[in-house]
Amino acid sequence: MTITQQRDRSASDDRAHLSRLHQILSTGDRAAWTTAALALVAGEPDGGSRDVPGARRDRRVAARSVLDSLGIPSELLEGGSVDRHGVAAQAAAPLLQASAVLGSGAEVWLDQPDEAILAQGRASAQGAAAFAELGLPMLAGLADLLTTPGARMLDVGTGVAALAAGYAELFPELTVVGIDVLPRVLELAERLLESSPVGDRVVLRRQDVAELADDACFALAWLPAPFVPEAALRAGVPRVVRALVPGGWVTMGHGKLGDDPVDEALTRFKTVCYGGTPLNDEEAQRLLREAGLVDVTTVPTPPHAPAVTIGRRPTD
Numbered sequence: 344m345t346i347t348q349q350r351d352r353s354a355s356d357d358r359a360h361l362s363r364l365h366q367i368l369s370t371g372d373r374a375a376w377t378t379a380a381l382a383l384v385a386g387e388p389d390g391g392s393r394d395v396p397g398a399r400r401d402r403r404v405a406a407r408s409v410l411d412s413l414g415i416p417s418e419l420l421e422g423g424s425v426d427r428h429g430v431a432a433q434a435a436a437p438l439l440q441a442s443a444v445l446g447s448g449a450e451v452w453l454d455q456p457d458e459a460i461l462a463q464g465r466a467s468a469q470g471a472a473a474f475a476e477l478g479l480p481m482l483a484g485l486a487d488l489l490t491t492p493g494a495r496m497l498d499v500g501t502g503v504a505a506l507a508a509g510y511a512e513l514f515p516e517l518t519v520v521g522i523d524v525l526p527r528v529l530e531l532a533e534r535l536l537e538s539s540p541v542g543d544r545v546v547l548r549r550q551d552v553a554e555l556a557d558d559a560c561f562a563l564a565w566l567p568a569p570f571v572p573e574a575a576l577r578a579g580v581p582r583v584v585r586a587l588v589p590g591g592w593v594t595m596g597h598g599k600l601g602d603d604p605v606d607e608a609l610t611r612f613k614t615v616c617y618g619g620t621p622l623n624d625e626e627a628q629r630l631l632r633e634a635g636l637v638d639v640t641t642v643p644t645p646p647h648a649p650a651v652t653i654g655r656r657p658t659d
């Protein structure tokens with residue numbers, strides 16, 4: 344190739360890269376503001392924007408137009424078929440987390456505003472209903488264990504205990520023990536639980552999963568790998584297994600890796616920002632098998648939900 348040809352080629356590569364860059368900026372702008380509009384409308388108090396003064400009302404009206412233009416009528420969020428506050432939290436969580444990453448450059452969880460932590464908790468609480476509908480039928484014997492009086496569940500990285508409360512609401516015999524390393528989130532959790540009808544069945548502990556010392560007492564343990572640092576996860580998994588009753592189950596959430604290069608890179612980026620452990624299905628299964636669990640498998644989850652790998656403590 345001549346020097347002129349090389350120069351032309353590199354100019355054409357530059358143009359293609361710049362065009363891609365502008366496409367990403369434009370798609371990102373659109374996605375961020377669309378999600379903000381959704382969070383705003385879904386998060387409106389019942390009664391909508393009628394009583395909200397001036398500029399805030401104008402914003403809500405304009406946000407509704409965005410959703411209308413995308414074919415999402417605001418009535419959809421007002422009917423009973425959608426958990427609209429869950430949707431609002433799910434929409435707000437990535438925006439608030441991304442701005443925490445850009446704002447401080449430090450660890451996401453330590454530097455998030457309260458509303459970001461609450462939004463993430465509210466979004467994760469939807470996992471309890473999904474578990475009951477999709478996961479529970481796959482976990483042999485667990486429905487009986489969870490409905491036995493005195494049943495206990497371990498919620499690792501309990502955050503503001505929204506997920507823990509979700510499980511306690513679904514299973515009236517269940518007490519959920521939520522552990523977390525951050526005093527600030529545990530204070531928020533305590534405040535939320537004070538006004539929760541199931542607050543007396545959620546027990547909070549400031550504890551690192553790597554230091555868990557319970558023995559044979561939990562029917563179910565939830566372990567969110569993307570939020571737990573690798574050293575703590577590797578030290579914690581065998582302790583979680585020891586803390587299960589025989590026949591009890593671990594459900595471990597982890598990012599979906601390997602499906603698509605962009606999704607994989609984004610999942611790894613988010614996990615690094617969360618300070619947690621990226622695991623693909625095989626790595627997750629190995630971690631659970633090496634800790635002595637049986638019936639280890641990665642269960643199918645909806646396209647945008649995290650991967651979940653499960654395993655059972657043997658009964659003998």
Ligand SMILES: C[S@@+](CC[C@H](N)C(=O)[O-])C[C@H]1O[C@@H](n2cnc3c(N)ncnc32)[C@H](O)[C@@H]1O
Nearest residue numbers: 464500501502503505506523524551552570575
């Ligand atoms: C996404 S948040 C959990 C959200 C939670 N489900 C809720 O309802 O709020 C993940 C939590 O894991 C906690 N965490 C991280 N490492 C941990 C560890 N080694 N032991 C216990 N908790 C940990 C973090 O402090 C953070 O609060």
